[in-house]
Amino acid sequence: MRTLRFRIWHDKRKAWVWDAPGAPNLLGECNIMGYILGMDEKATSITELNDLIVEQFTGLYDSTKWEDLTEKQRGEWSSWRMYDAETWKGFPIFEGDTLEYTDLDSEIPITEILNVEWSDEATGYIVQEKGEKQFFSLFIVKGCCKVIGNIHELQ
DSSP: OOOOOEEEEETTTTEESOSSTTOOOTTTOOOOSSEESOSSTTOEEGGGGGGEEEEEEEEEEOSOOGGGSOHHHHHHHHHHHOOOTTTOOOOEEETTEEEEEEETTSSSOEEEEEEEEEETTTTEEEEEETTOSOOEEHHHHGGGEEEEEETTTOO
């Protein structure tokens, strides 16, 4: 069974609610005494809940290899998530992420930019080209994609 993980975008502040990737665990860090997700000056007030966009981890990772990370990224992921070359699986893919996908099966490799989103119709996570109606299962592209950003910061 996979761990339920979330990330939270504060739409008015145009910033993530946390500093470290992967934190907080939404289910375990709610505070009902007026603030949610933190007790410092960056805490989010209960009255701001409508400004939060909660995105769930898909359970999949991109194809980024440990060797491809910069020294800074390795240091961050090592300290925040306790990853190393042995345990690294790639960047976690969340709904709202933007992926660069290269189709290596075609005669001429084609690179597309795809957005990850939940589909009630497909009952699962899908990827689709920006503005396109057609979509693909996220499982089809998972081994040939890299997270290049998200819908909030790449607008």
